[in-house]
Amino acid sequence: MLELKNLTCGYGTFEAVDDLSLTLQPGTITALLGANGAGKSSTLMCIAGHVQLHRGGIAFEGRDIGALPPPDRVRLGLAISPEGRRLFKDLSVEDNLRVGGMIRPKTDFPQDRDKVLSLFPRLGERLASLAGNLSGGEQQMLAIGRALMARPKLLMIDELSLGLMPKVIDLCYRALQKLREEGLTILLVEQNTDRALSVADQVCVLESGRTVWRGSAQDAARDPDLAAAYLGLH
Template structure:
């Protein structure tokens, strides 16, 4: 579904990611792992069209989308729940969802909203609350829900569990399983390596903007050198 070929991207003269190649197959979960500053968020934002592509190509469904504007990528079926959530905090939960669905016909709003609320029932209880008044866990649910309103086939989620309570993390990971069962492809950036390895089909490990390992999540967990050096597992 998504093919990244020798991707380099960054900010002005600064290169955040260099020569990254990665393939995502339909209906799979891929974890992007690495320390802070490894280039994980920059990779996701480049695929979404928000960070400058400096080299390489991004293919989606066999078509080169490297030069498309962010909204065109959304219309192709790519959505992102960004690091820091970036909600419209002075808008209600429902209006944030409405913004997420702006690329879809208005007649689909109720159906798509109800899909999100079934996935995250807590949002249904806070539908008219301002996003800025939500707890951290509720804001994360809303950020994911807003991305889902675009009816993506690929959703990219940046730092899913950062700062969240364990029970909220459990809820979010159950939601990911449901999305995968519904046929969605997921690219997940996560600091909690135990959690991402428990759910991912494939993983890509970045260090200083470059790939140091790619393969099956089960192989990553069973590789003692990789686990100790990059994954924080012993």
């Protein structure tokens, strides 16, 4: 589905990620882990086309997309729920979903909206509410839902559980599992290592922009030194 080949990206002359290679298989969840500043968000934003690619390549379904503008990547099947959610706070929940589906025919909107609401029923109760008036958990549901409105083949989610209550985190992770069962490929950035490992198929750990560990989630969970050495946990 996605192949990163020696990807190096950053801001101006600063390289936030250096020589990252990673392959995502269809219908799997890959967790991108690491401490703050490791380069996780920069990786996702580079794949989405919002951070400059310095060297290397990004291939999506075998096609080189490294030079494509962000809207064209969305049309090919890439979508992102970004760090901080970045909702249109002065628009209603329904209109935020409508923006997410702008690349789709207007006739698809009711069906796509209803699918999002089946994943996150709480949003169905808040359709007319302004996004800025939602709770943090509701905003996260909306950010994921807005990305899903584009009918992506690959969904990238940055900092899924940050600042959320445990009950909302559980709901979001159940939604991820259901989406994977339906064949969606997911690239997840997460500070909550235990939760990420509970759903991921494979794991890539970054430290200071470089890959320091890559393998299956099962192997990561069995490695007693991984969290302490690279994730800032003890």
